[in-house]
Amino acid sequence: MADATGVLVVAQTAGEDLNTTAQELLEAGRGVADALGEELSVGVLGQSVEQAARQAIQGGADRVYAVTNPLLADYQADLYLAAIETLCRETSPNVVLIGRTEEGRELAPRLAFRLGVGLAQDCLEVSVDPDTKRLLANRPVYGGNAVAVVSCEYTPQIAAVRPKVYEPGEPDPSRQGEVVSFPVDLDASQAKNRILERVEEESTGVKLEDARVVVSGGRGLGGPEPFEGLEELAKLLGGALGASRAAVDSGWIPIAYQVGLTGKSITPDLYITVAISGASQHMAGCSGAKVIVAINKDAEANIFKEARYGVVGDWQQVVPAFQEAVRELTQA
Amino acid sequence: MPLKIAVLAKQVIDPEMPATAFQVDSGAKKVVTPPSIAPVVNGFDENAVEAALLIKDSQEAAVTVISSGTSFAMDVMKKPLSMGADELVLLQDDAFQNTIDSFFTAQVLAAAIRKLDGFDLVICGRQASDWDNAQVPLGVAEILGVSCIALCRKVEVKDGTVVAECTTPAGYTVNEAPLPALVTVSNELGQPRYPTLRGIMAATRKNPTTWTAADLGLDLEELQPRVSLRELFIPQRIQECEIIEGDDAADAGRQLAFKLREAKLI
Ligand SMILES: Cc1cc2nc3c(=O)[nH]c(=O)nc-3n(C[C@H](O)[C@H](O)[C@H](O)COP(=O)(O)OP(=O)(O)OC[C@H]3O[C@@H](n4cnc5c(N)ncnc54)[C@H](O)[C@@H]3O)c2cc1C
Ligand SMILES: Nc1ncnc2c1ncn2[C@@H]1O[C@H](COP(=O)(O)O)[C@@H](O)[C@H]1O
Numbered sequence: 001m002a003d004a005t006g007v008l009v010v011a012q013t014a015g016e017d018l019n020t021t022a023q024e025l026l027e028a029g030r031g032v033a034d035a036l037g038e039e040l041s042v043g044v045l046g047q048s049v050e051q052a053a054r055q056a057i058q059g060g061a062d063r064v065y066a067v068t069n070p071l072l073a074d075y076q077a078d079l080y081l082a083a084i085e086t087l088c089r090e091t092s093p094n095v096v097l098i099g100r101t102e103e104g105r106e107l108a109p110r111l112a113f114r115l116g117v118g119l120a121q122d123c124l125e126v127s128v129d130p131d132t133k134r135l136l137a138n139r140p141v142y143g144g145n146a147v148a149v150v151s152c153e154y155t156p157q158i159a160a161v162r163p164k165v166y167e168p169g170e171p172d173p174s175r176q177g178e179v180v181s182f183p184v185d186l187d188a189s190q191a192k193n194r195i196l197e198r199v200e201e202e203s204t205g206v207k208l209e210d211a212r213v214v215v216s217g218g219r220g221l222g223g224p225e226p227f228e229g230l231e232e233l234a235k236l237l238g239g240a241l242g243a244s245r246a247a248v249d250s251g252w253i254p255i256a257y258q259v260g261l262t263g264k265s266i267t268p269d270l271y272i273t274v275a276i277s278g279a280s281q282h283m284a285g286c287s288g289a290k291v292i293v294a295i296n297k298d299a300e301a302n303i304f305k306e307a308r309y310g311v312v313g314d315w316q317q318v319v320p321a322f323q324e325a326v327r328e329l330t331q332a
Numbered sequence: 333m334p335l336k337i338a339v340l341a342k343q344v345i346d347p348e349m350p351a352t353a354f355q356v357d358s359g360a361k362k363v364v365t366p367p368s369i370a371p372v373v374n375g376f377d378e379n380a381v382e383a384a385l386l387i388k389d390s391q392e393a394a395v396t397v398i399s400s401g402t403s404f405a406m407d408v409m410k411k412p413l414s415m416g417a418d419e420l421v422l423l424q425d426d427a428f429q430n431t432i433d434s435f436f437t438a439q440v441l442a443a444a445i446r447k448l449d450g451f452d453l454v455i456c457g458r459q460a461s462d463w464d465n466a467q468v469p470l471g472v473a474e475i476l477g478v479s480c481i482a483l484c485r486k487v488e489v490k491d492g493t494v495v496a497e498c499t500t501p502a503g504y505t506v507n508e509a510p511l512p513a514l515v516t517v518s519n520e521l522g523q524p525r526y527p528t529l530r531g532i533m534a535a536t537r538k539n540p541t542t543w544t545a546a547d548l549g550l551d552l553e554e555l556q557p558r559v560s561l562r563e564l565f566i567p568q569r570i571q572e573c574e575i576i577e578g579d580d581a582a583d584a585g586r587q588l589a590f591k592l593r594e595a596k597l598i
Pocket of ligand 2: 340341342343374376377380398399400401434437441455456457458459460461463464465466467468469
């Protein structure tokens with residue numbers, strides 16, 4: 001694909017709207033497209049996508065491909081992949097950006113292999129090398145202990161961008177762009193696997209990924225009961241409860257609460273960790289937190305190297321007094 | 333006919349080594365560890381072995397573990413055998429460097445799976461704890477042209493299909509795919525079983541099969557890396573932690589609340 005040009009964002013919808021990750025990708029994609037002096041296109045997949053297409057243009061796209069087929073109404077990996085592959089083959093983009101969402105985790109690698117090209121996985125930043133004009137991607141490796149800068153040797157250059165690291169831009173209602181209808185041929189038999197059942201287990205209340213305040217507990221809590229106390233504290237702060245993998249593996253709390261490399265990535269303004277040591281794999285999920293607070297009895301714990309504020313002490317003494325003072329301050 | 337299961341397992345640097353032991357040679361773009369830190373079987377790959385053995389507990393199955401690398405610590409790589417796997421195939425060649433490029437690794441592993449005497453199910457870990465790519469299994473599935481189910485916490489095989497429970501951000505899904513298929517598993521699958529004494533004795537007597545790039549019929553020229561590593565470094569932490577003191581631990585907790593209020597964080 002020698003004449004490949006342009007940046008293509010693969011967008012998902014939430015109902016009729018462009019989802020948040022797609023809006024973030026538009027922001028990342030606009031930066032890359034401008035640095036390359038190329039156009040920014042967005043492929044919106046679904047059954048009918050007019051509203052999302054309009055939002056994509058207001059969010060910075062020069063062109064939108066409305067990739068439609070009745071079989072795209074519900075997400076199925078094999079069908080979505082076939083649609084994206086067709087879009088890439090027919091529009092020959094130079095760069096493809098996909099969100100590393102639940103779906104993107106599977107789609108991005110499979111797309112790269114189908115096209116015989118490389119994928120920069122789990123990127124925290126995408127930019128353009130001013131000399132070579134190739135895409136540069138920063139990504140955590142070795143459990144967050146190190147950062148790698150990678151580039152893709154083949155075209156299209158594909159990057160899976162971690163959600164929540166780019167902020168969606170302000171929509172500009174006056175922006176103009178082209179909407180290209182792109183119906184795709186799909187056959188139900190292309191879907192190899194079937195989802196038999198989908199079960200939602202997460203508790204009600206503020207979603208961990210969207211919470212402005214998160215309170216997490218670790219192995220040092222010693223059992224499941226203390227999590228009830230922490231949940232109360234989280235509610236008091238208008239936030240959500242989280243946990244380390246050690247607490248999850250101990251069976252004290254479901255995996256939906258796990259923060260970290262193999263759990264959820266969170267970006268709260270305030271992240272309070274209780275009895276968590278601060279292993280790199282845990283920190284990899286909260287590098288986007290603005291202020292980290294550590295409550296831990298071990299002054300040498302790594303978490304104090306990452307925290308803005310810390311209390312060295314037993315949580316059983318620190319947390320109740322902290323919670324009481326918070327109650328007085330916030331309800332006064 | 334026993335069910336033929338291939339498990340892909342990588343030898344990695346122990347991800348839970350002390351942070352102080354973790355060093356990067358930025359010139360060579362490599363992670364260097366002191367010799368005192370022994371390598372391990374990638375944690376999620378032990379879960380993959382466990383998933384295979386759970387299937388073998390309930391039906392006739394043969395489990396072959398495959399690993400690719402330049403050199404192996406034999407006592408480490410024999411662990412899956414001592415847990416109960418039947419065979420170990422080591423893909424060993426100077427060309428099989430531990431690279432950030434998943435394309436290369438997936439091609440090598442897919443070639444080895446093709447060379448086996450058939451397969452019904454490939455089980456992988458969700459990601460290798462060195463490069464954290466989470467790509468190789470999906471690539472292997474694409475190359476082999478088989479269906480795949482990622483991030484499983486429970487895997488069952490019946491009537492020529494695999495049924496798997498997969499973790500999602502909000503809960504889980506139950507998925508079904510026809511065999512042959514590939515699945516990846518996470519730690520939620522449960523603690524890998526401990527090797528028994530009998531298992532360990534049996535493993536010492538087993539010799540792994542070793543295949544080189546030539547044995548696999550790979551044309552290395554065709555396998556140019558798709559991704560290259562430009563830089564590798566340890567991120568600098570600039571955070572200065574303010575330790576909140578008090579008359580006792582409880583008072584420090586109260587002072588913390590005042591501090592956060594002052595900083596307009598609560
Ligand atoms: C590939 C891989 C992926 C991983 N992914 C994740 C992930 O997504 N998320 C994650 O969290 N981890 C993950 N881990 C695990 C990670 O390496 C750590 O093992 C884990 O985060 C430790 O959890 P912890 O801090 O709760 O437990 P520990 O490290 O055991 O720390 C417990 C802390 O509690 C303190 N403590 C004990 N008692 C008290 C008390 N009474 N009062 C105050 N403090 C006390 C101790 O001082 C200690 O610092 C992963 C590991 C690997 C290898
Ligand atoms: N060199 C290797 N040898 C054997 N299996 C591997 C190798 N590299 C990756 N895998 C498998 O692919 C999974 C994901 O690896 P990765 O895509 O590198 O994160 C691992 O958990 C293993 O099951």
